[in-house]
Amino acid sequence: MEAAENTAVSAGGALAVDRVRFSDYITQKIDSHPNITVFHQRVDAIPQGPVIVATGPLTEERLAQNIQGLCGTQYLSFFDAAAPIVTFDSIDQEKVFFAARYGRGEDDYINCPMNKEEYEAFHQALTQAEAVELKQFEQQDFKVYEGCMPVEVMAKRGADTLRFGPLKPVGVTDPKTGHRPWAVVQLRSENSQGTLYNLVGFQTNLKFPEQKRVFSMIPGLENAEFVRYGVMHRNTFLNSPKLLDNTFCFKKDRRIYFAGQITGVEGYMESAASGILAAHNMYSALTGQEPLVLPKDTMMGALAAYISDETVADFQPMGANMGILPPSDVKIKDKAQRYEAIAQRGLESLHLYLNNRSRERKGE
Numbered sequence: 001m002e003a004a005e006n007t008a009v010s011a012g013g014a015l016a017v018d019r020v021r022f023s024d025y026i027t028q029k030i031d032s033h034p035n036i037t038v039f040h041q042r043v044d045a046i047p048q049g050p051v052i053v054a055t056g057p058l059t060e061e062r063l064a065q066n067i068q069g070l071c072g073t074q075y076l077s078f079f080d081a082a083a084p085i086v087t088f089d090s091i092d093q094e095k096v097f098f099a100a101r102y103g104r105g106e107d108d109y110i111n112c113p114m115n116k117e118e119y120e121a122f123h124q125a126l127t128q129a130e131a132v133e134l135k136q137f138e139q140q141d142f143k144v145y146e147g148c149m150p151v152e153v154m155a156k157r158g159a160d161t162l163r164f165g166p167l168k169p170v171g172v173t174d175p176k177t178g179h180r181p182w183a184v185v186q187l188r189s190e191n192s193q194g195t196l197y198n199l200v201g202f203q204t205n206l207k208f209p210e211q212k213r214v215f216s217m218i219p220g221l222e223n224a225e226f227v228r229y230g231v232m233h234r235n236t237f238l239n240s241p242k243l244l245d246n247t248f249c250f251k252k253d254r255r256i257y258f259a260g261q262i263t264g265v266e267g268y269m270e271s272a273a274s275g276i277l278a279a280h281n282m283y284s285a286l287t288g289q290e291p292l293v294l295p296k297d298t299m300m301g302a303l304a305a306y307i308s309d310e311t312v313a314d315f316q317p318m319g320a321n322m323g324i325l326p327p328s329d330v331k332i333k334d335k336a337q338r339y340e341a342i343a344q345r346g347l348e349s350l351h352l353y354l355n356n357r358s359r360e361r362k363g364e
Contacts, residue, residue, distance in 0.1 A: 003029070004268070046070065046256065050286060052278050054259040057235040064236055067262075070252070075239040082231050082316035083202040084211060086187070087323040088195050090225035096187075102171035109188055110197055112220045113174045113181035114167070122217045123162065126155045129210040150205045150232060166201025185218050191306065196227065196323040204230035227321035240264045240307040241315050247281035247291045248274060248304070257282050264307045266319035273300045289361070295349045297326050297342075 007021040030036055044062040046053060055063060068076040091110065098107040114122065129152060154161050163169070167183040174181050190196035199218075204211060208229045216222055238244065240263050243251060248263060250256040259275035277300060280292040294301030302324045306312065318324065322339055325346070332338035 050255050050282055052257045052259050052275070052282060053262065054275055054278075055236075055262055057237065057261045059236045059262065067238075070250075070256075071238060071243055075242055076236065082228065083198045083200065084204070084215060084226055084230045085190050085196050085198045085228040085318075085323070086221065086224040086226055088197055089327075090223060091187070091197070092220045092222060096220035097175050099172060099175075109186045109200070110220075111172055111174075111181075112185040112187070112218050113169075113172075113177075114183040114185070114219060116182040118217075118219060119163070119167070119183040120159075122214070123155055123159060125214045125217060126152050129206050129214050131205045131210075132207055149203070151202045151230075152204055152206055185221075191309065191312065191324060193326060195325075195327060199230075202230055203232060205232045206230070225323075227323045228316075228318065235261070235317065237262050237264050237317055239315050241310045241312050244308050246293055246304045246308040248278040249281060249285070249291075254285070261317065264315060264317045265303055266317045270300075270303060270320055274303070277304065290357075292357075295346075295353050298346045298350045298353075299325065301350075302326075 003022055003025040004015055004017050007017045007025055009016050009018050031038055042060065043055075044060075045066040046063075053067070055067075059067070064076070096110050096112050098109065099111050100107055100109055131150075131152060151162070151166065154165055163183050167185055169181045169184045172180060172184050185202075186200045187197040188200050190198045199215065202215070206214065211229045212226060215226075216224060238258060240258075244258060244263060245251060248257050248259055250258060257278040259278040260271040263274055265271055265274050277292060277294070283289075284291050294304065296302050296305050299320050303318065303320060306318055306324055307315075322342060325342055328338060328342050328345065330341065332341055
């Protein structure tokens, strides 16, 4: 935060930084710290002994291959192909219904039914929406995306392509009409608490404002709160729920910890905080102390729980958002007031946890 405040640029109500000055500021702090020794050299393999691996989302190929060999080929992703995620509370429950296709299993999916007119308007908007221009190395590797085709690319292949793909209405009956919709968008729970839902099959390369505009045309999502937009770009990250515990420790080799975006957390604050937690927990392990596991109603406690939650089937990176926190016990209609209450609850929970931990260490 100190670095951000010293390198801030004008961005309305948001905190944005000059990235070069921000990087230089952090580098200077590290280089001048008396307890840190910096070695300016390339690392091609994870070193022996206790180590925190904090390499970023564009990890150099040789180190990435070494990490992949350690994790297994199916547990290291080189691209994001993530669908948007919305909060459950922001979905218009009057326009959607819970059901599984053909009634198989539990009613796990939220279904957003479309009639023909709604589908055709959505399809037209989707095919005309503005996409992010791929970088050269991404264009070369775009074949990676064939198995998870961007929804806007799929839409351009024909007017009914989506109706025979992710929006197929087969096996779904709208209880309000008793008939099968013309098309249906399905949402699947993203976390065990059911506070977040992702749009199934909606991997996309559209610009974020375009995603908000077009996906808000889906019945029930007119006022949806997007906690993460869809992305398709180069991003090396672990399948952390299979590999890491909630202390950021590598399950297969307890001397290794991971930190930063490679763990699946996104953002400056999240990456820095994951490094702090990993460092605390490595120190605790080396000194025989209990690990630092923050409560799940704190933001980093919730993120640490998310990246280590084995019930997350299709893991994708996640930044801090209110949707991953447990809902408030008190129903508050106003969103700003509700979020303030949740934040206050987290602060109180954090202070209580840290105070109790301090007393335990002192033997009180």
